[in-house]
Amino acid sequence: MSKIEMKTPLVEMDGDEMTRIIWKMIKDILINPYVNLKSEYYDLGLVHRNETDDKVTFESAEATKKYGVAVKCATITPNAARMPEYNLKEMWKSPNGTIRAILDGTVFRTPILVKGITPFIPTWTKPITIARHAYGDVYKNTEMQVQKGAKCELVCTDENGIETRQLIHQFDDTSGIIQGLHNTDKSIASFARSCFNFAFDMKKDLWFATKDTISKKYDHRFKDIFAEIFEKEYKEKFEKAGIEYFYTLIDDAVARVIRSEGGYIWACKNYDGDVMSDMVATAYGSLAMMTSVLVSPEGVYEYEAAHGTVQRHYYKHLKGEETSTNSVATLFAWTGALRKRGELDNTPDLCKFADNLEKATIQTIEEGVMTGDLYLLSTLENKKKVNTEEFLLAVNERLQKLM
Numbered sequence: 453m454s455k456i457e458m459k460t461p462l463v464e465m466d467g468d469e470m471t472r473i474i475w476k477m478i479k480d481i482l483i484n485p486y487v488n489l490k491s492e493y494y495d496l497g498l499v500h501r502n503e504t505d506d507k508v509t510f511e512s513a514e515a516t517k518k519y520g521v522a523v524k525c526a527t528i529t530p531n532a533a534r535m536p537e538y539n540l541k542e543m544w545k546s547p548n549g550t551i552r553a554i555l556d557g558t559v560f561r562t563p564i565l566v567k568g569i570t571p572f573i574p575t576w577t578k579p580i581t582i583a584r585h586a587y588g589d590v591y592k593n594t595e596m597q598v599q600k601g602a603k604c605e606l607v608c609t610d611e612n613g614i615e616t617r618q619l620i621h622q623f624d625d626t627s628g629i630i631q632g633l634h635n636t637d638k639s640i641a642s643f644a645r646s647c648f649n650f651a652f653d654m655k656k657d658l659w660f661a662t663k664d665t666i667s668k669k670y671d672h673r674f675k676d677i678f679a680e681i682f683e684k685e686y687k688e689k690f691e692k693a694g695i696e697y698f699y700t701l702i703d704d705a706v707a708r709v710i711r712s713e714g715g716y717i718w719a720c721k722n723y724d725g726d727v728m729s730d731m732v733a734t735a736y737g738s739l740a741m742m743t744s745v746l747v748s749p750e751g752v753y754e755y756e757a758a759h760g761t762v763q764r765h766y767y768k769h770l771k772g773e774e775t776s777t778n779s780v781a782t783l784f785a786w787t788g789a790l791r792k793r794g795e796l797d798n799t800p801d802l803c804k805f806a807d808n809l810e811k812a813t814i815q816t817i818e819e820g821v822m823t824g825d826l827y828l829l830s831t832l833e834n835k836k837k838v839n840t841e842e843f844l845l846a847v848n849e850r851l852q853k854l855m
């Protein structure tokens with residue numbers, strides 16, 4: 453059998469710890485035997501980020517802009533404990549944060565559903581994808597504790613020096629707290645376009661919700677920007693594709709989500725996305741079965757797993773102990789990137805390969821072969837726990853039959 457050819461490279465961002473081990477296994481066992489992989493390789497492992505003063509992270513993001521598709525391994529975001537462990541020159545910033553800022557993208561997280569693992573909300577038979585706006589609001593706030601007697605105002609000085617003032621609160625009989633938030637029309641519009649593009653791409657409905665009845669200027673601005681962009685740029689495309697844009701209030705959205713069967717994209721403001729993505733991920737069962745893709749408003753895609761580097765398993769691995777680490781989300785990051793590359797390059801063989809690899813992975817788990825995390829959750833009767841590598845070999849057996 454001849455290998456599948458690629459027209460254009462994709463950007464490959466290697467990472468850290470257990471996921472770095474899994475990365476190599478996936479390539480050796482499931483990609484390289486089938487695909488003549490064209491990738492521009494960037495080592496985002498912490499050792500190399502430190503060696504390059506983190507330049508490699510910036511370069512990988514620029515390359516992603518150039519090629520349009522990237523696949524990323526989980527990486528360490530250094531904290532105090534990592535400074536001596538890796539002998540770091542600096543506590544380098546989160547690579548994901550750096551890449552997201554350069555691509556101005558939105559992160560979409562989607563669970564992978566398999567038979568035998570029932571979500572805690574059993575009506576959720578289809579995945580719910582959460583898109584979190586990752587700029588501003590309470591995450592870039594200014595806040596103060598104020599004393600009794602304080603008069604607090606919102607003051608805006610425009611470029612001509614003209615001030616507009618509004619009273620926040622007169623603290624007559626008690627001390628208290630105040631907070632200033634902001635967002636930008638530009639960031640909200642980028643978020644909206646990423647969401648509409650992704651929904652159109654996936655052929656799924658898009659939901660968006662705020663509290664515009666209470667926040668008549670701030671949240672209402674989000675609602676208006678989404679509505680204007682939808683009307684002008686996406687309405688016709690959505691109608692032709694048979695999908696909908698649905699806006700409602702955040703509390704109504706939460707109630708509808710719980711009653712729904714899933715199968716749509718839920719765009720959330722920053723705080724809502726922070727909270728709801730943890731709820732949705734937990735309800736679907738396992739962080740190791742959650743994929744993540746960063747989509748820029750220009751349609752650049754970076755695929756990864758939603759989980760981290762699985763440090764605890766890595767230390768076991770270093771001690772020579774067997775691990776049973778779930779590789780599914782990392783594997784789906786690869787299939788996502790290969791399929792997108794195939795779509796952009798018009799190479800259907802590559803798309804077909806990605807489909808088959810996903811099919812073989814799901815089939816493996818549904819036939820009862822799984823890693824320890826899923827073994828604990830699965831209600832299948834004949835299930836077997838395998839180690840990290842055995843799982844990938846079991847996927848390969850099934851993949852061979854599909855090719």
Ligand code: NAP
Binds near residue numbers: 739756759777
């Ligand atoms: P983590 O790597 O997501 O792992 C936390 C725990 O979740 C693991 O100890 C394991 O539980 C379970 N788990 C996660 N992924 C799994 C998988 N694929 N298979 C089986 N079990 C899995 O989070 P962390 O330990 O808090 O973070 C480790 C490092 O990852 C940190 O340095 C952090 O900065 C980084 N991180 C990177 C990203 C990213 O690059 N996108 C995201 C998050 C965190 P058990 O131990 O109970 O088996």
Ligand code: MG
Binds near residue numbers: 726727730
């Ligand atoms: Mg959170």
